[in-house]
């Protein structure tokens with residue numbers, strides 16, 4: 864009984880220490896991008912990753928990067944417009960970016976719709 868308790872606390876200590884080390888070793892999380900920054904990185908006319916993804920020429924890393932950016936976008940603030948509506952519109956774009964990462968059927972078509980520049984700008988920019 865005593866031994867089992869002792870072993871148990873050793874395991875607990877190891878798990879805790881491991882946890883602490885894991886936290887210490889992981890890179891600090893970069894601060895989330897603003898909507899403006901997301902627009903520049905994701906939607907640049909020449910170098911934007913959205914364009915590359917929609918045309919089928921993006922790597923898996925770039926697809927993940929768009930998802931990461933769109934999550935920041937959805938959690939960010941629009942310049943104008945209704946906050947709740949923004950959350951829905953921007954989250955829809957993030958959801959389709961996630962489907963692209965997973966290679967879900969119809970994901971590119973869905974992303975084309977949810978990333979519509981004009982539709983979103985007329986309400987939130």
Ligand code: HEC
Pocket residue numbers: 898899902903906907908913940941942943952953956977978979980981983984987988
């Ligand atoms: C989900 C909504 C949404 C979609 C989709 C969207 N935008 Fe935006 N965009 C915004 C908002 C909101 C702003 C205003 C950001 C601010 O000034 O804070 C903005 C701003 C911009 C800006 C100005 C950035 C600056 O430096 O001031 C550019 C350029 C831009 N968008 C390009 C695009 C292009 C190109 C597309 C389509 C491929 C697109 N956006 C799709 C919401 C969106």
